[in-house]
Amino acid sequence: MTVTGKVFLIGSGPGDPDLMTMRAIRMLQEADVIVYDRLVSEEILALVPEGADMVPVGKAPKHHTVPQDRINKILAERALAGQTVARLKGGDPMIFGRGSEEAAYLEARGIEVAYCPGISAAQGMAASTGVPLTHRGLATGVRYVTGHMAADRTLNLNWDSLADIDTTLVVYMGASSISEIALRLMRAGMPSSLPVLAVSSVTTPRETRLVSSLGQIGVDAQSAELETPVLFVIGRVVSLYQSQAIPDEILQTMAIAGE
Known part of the structure; x- marks a missing residue:
């Protein structure tokens, strides 16, 4: 038997x-x-x-x-x-x-x-960088989305739904499509100055971080040549990141949006 x-x-x-x-x-x-x-x-x-x-x-x-x-x-x-x-x-x-x-x-x-179950990359990012996924006055929710579609199909996300300033957006597998994602979110109403944190190889000795804005992340990520996997965190919670200076224009946007 x-x-x-x-x-x-x-x-x-x-x-x-x-x-x-x-x-x-x-x-x-x-x-x-x-x-x-x-x-x-x-x-x-x-x-x-x-x-x-x-x-x-x-x-x-x-x-x-x-x-x-x-x-x-x-x-x-x-x-x-x-x-x-x-x-x-x-x-x-x-x-x-x-x-x-x-x-x-x-x-x-x-x-x-x-x-x-395992600790997700987003949770690992929060613990490693100190950037929370939710924070009173900055984000009342969090959404996880994929930046890569099966069989390399065109991204077909609900951009209007995702462009919510009160929600932290975490993008998995988006290294090759972050420029398109940022453009679609801005067209749906998200401000170009919204801060973005990109983290490569999160929680490992090879971890690399990059702070940018929604309008600049495509160029910055390409210039930085971040090794995959890369996690992108889009939202006002990134303004809480302490290890790298946040540009003044981003902080001003955060203050206005939080009023």
């Missing part, structure tokens, strides 16, 4: 191993095989138990070395062979991580799936 294994969908967090949960560590220790994404940091991969089979399935922008269909099949094949599979993802598997898609594929084949 063949015993079917199981799959753990694990969020490894934004990169710092100290931000992983105890549940994530336990699941890693139980796994026979680790199927991991490109965005899982080297520091976290160092925690994988000796002897575990490592299967990289990373995707880079416009270069998917392992298509999603193939990733689904790898997970199923390993589990049906009786192995315990750790599907290790950056951030949280349920926030732009395609975790629910993989779970649906596995469960349709009778494979047990267990989840482990």
Whole structure:
């Protein structure tokens, strides 16, 4: 009788191993095989138990070395062979991580799936930089959006809805499209002076930060040549960032908008 294994969908967090949960560590220790994404940091991969089979399935922008269909099949094949599979993802598997898609594929084949949430990149950014996602008088809510569409399709977001000065907007996977995103938001009514914080490789030793404005972020991000992954935080909360001077015109806009 063949015993079917199981799959753990694990969020490894934004990169710092100290931000992983105890549940994530336990699941890693139980796994026979680790199927991991490109965005899982080297520091976290160092925690994988000796002897575990490592299967990289990373995707880079416009270069998917392992298509999603193939990733689904790898997970199923390993589990049906009786192995315990750790599907290790950056951030949280349920926030732009395609975790629910993989779970649906596995469960349709009778494979047990267990989840482990991870600290999101946005939460890691807030802890690392001190920029909150919400703040009384500056932001009453926060929205996460993707800056990259499947199959490289044209971005088709609800720009009028996103252009809300009272909401912090966090853009994932937007390094190649931030100029278009900024332009669309300004056309929808957001001020060009609204501050933007770009953070590359958040919470890792390679973290890089850039403060700009909505009208300038496309040029500044390109000039800075930030390494992916890059998270963009758009909103008045960026005015609270203390480690780099905020231009006077941005601060003046924040004071007026906060009245």
